[in-house]
Amino acid sequence: MPPAALTPPHHHVVIVGGGTAGITVAARLRRAGVRDITLLEPSETHWYQPLWTLVGGGQAPLRASLRTEADVMPPGVRWLRERAAAVDPAARTVTTGSGRVLSYGRLVLAPGLRLDWDGVPGLATALGHDGVTSNYRPDLAPHTWELIRRMRRGTAVFTMPSGPVKCGGAPQKIAYLAADHWRKRGVLDAIRIILVLPEPAMFKVPVFSQALEETARRYGIEVRLRSEMTALDGAKRTAVITDHATGTDETVSYDLLHAVPPQRAPEWLADGPLADPGSPYGYVRADRETLQHPDFPQIFALGDVASLPTSKTGAAIRKQAPVVVANLLSGLRGRPATARYDGYTSCPLVTARHKMLLAEFDYDLRPTPSIPLIDTTRERTDMWFLKRYGLPQLYFKGMLKGRA
Template structure:
């Protein structure tokens, strides 16, 4: 007896990914009157990931960042609780991990990116122990705080990989949170802090980069530019740092290591026709202004999976989602794109346990402030309150409901 063929069904709009980007677009489409929407997402839980930096810095609990996925799926939207495994834009199908074939009229790609811890030799094997952690995972962020809280002397290493990552400021934000904690405990002078960056500058936007240079210097942080972590020996508590400028490698004995993993598109996306041939990381090719595929007009992408020349942040998604919805609705009517994304992104840069500055800029790296009459280049307590309480509230109650 032959095995039954995988089932097949059709939806007017299929959204791959039930994270920030996918849920925000689904909510906006429902508000626009689109009835037949499916979200393909395997996870039982939904996370507000920007809070994980504060979890690692001892300023928030991990549980505050989580809600059941079922609670954030908009009413009237079909939840396909599976992982996507393949997309065929010519046949207009998405195939799930179980083999179910979903047909679509229009497709929104929002599966996020994947964390490639295994690209650093020895890193995966020692995560969560031997002083090694990463705020880029829900289960590891509390371990970051354990290691930071208990350190009273030695060497603390904070690293960032080459290539695009979620919130490019996060790798150094945790260094500032840790340094401020150690200062309050009067042990900062006993700790050597090394911040490893793959870039020549502290930050992509030059105005805020200058501010961050001063903040790092105030804490006595040693900044290694154009360098990255390439190997970890967890049992020996040693890390190897490669200097791209000189071609040399330096072995450092550490007590605490916070590692930001290399990141890329999910493997199944890399191997799909939607992957941008110009992206070494396999991100989806879209027009940077319309967020529409140049080859398949009924396909859109946003968020971390889209190959766009801007930082991958939740604030960027907040500006991308209405553009995707406007242009998808126009495509459904047979019209031309009506929305335009200017590259706006925002990075709330926590510089101490109760201070933050807010970097906002566009594709041209021009400052694009959204809060009038406030100097967001200066670390402020009111900005810290926005980060800790205001932004999460706006996320859960407005953004995910399509109201922001």
């Protein structure tokens, strides 16, 4: 007779992902006294990604965004340096890339998203060569600054794909930082700037959309709404821009192109039973308030991988993590989930060197300012310093420690 199947090791809580969301939840659970926590994360490096825009704009060194994963791992959390490969929600198990099977009481999904560089024909092969760059890769963010710094004339194109992306303001911010640099160098009039955005407006919240429209006018930026880059020829330095409103294509020659790739859930989730059937990008279905999977309440999703109608930002995670932890603890104690997430998110919109708007809003796109007596709908120098110096400190010493 064949030997009996081995029972997989059981853990009260398994967390998939050691980025912002996973580490923040783990730290909060440890502070609440939960002892049996296992976290899956294959990377040895932890990045504070919001700084990459400033790196690309020449305003911060890349090293300021870097920590080792060991440095940010909460004490007492069992760290498995493996990648998740599958979830069986009925059996309550997670299978890793090496074939290891873990049983869980509660599962937190926070693996982030997948940058689909192949989603635009020609982009993957052109990236990093002949004027093509992206701040969405840490090794290329310094290259972005080199391209901006060396440019004196020609055409610069900045693109954003359709669909949800992490830090939805980042595709615009680097265009403004570049334009501000060129203005100060006295070469802005010799550079044509094209900003390609898939949305019908520059921002979903009208007051911030109006401010960004004025910013674009100030720099003379050509804004193409309802449009996206659909093909790229790196050898010829040409990009195809498709206007979705009219269905027409335009081929644009460029000297510098900053591309943001299409973004999707990791394939093992997108192709699995937890994906939101209403999302073509494979993000995990989650109740918009409790952040639990509607069919499997023992599973929580937050951060970039969650299919929620809000922007994918670190500020959103800062509000989501306490809700996940509170509802997870309630479940462990046999109580109903009562904590609620209102969709709060925040997009720091850098518009120039030392100038920034702070867009804070909820599910209903209502402005929800968190700093009293300060009008964050206007460009402010203090908000830039908050982004450059204050928020990284809040992140490493507050969020990742479970304190903020």
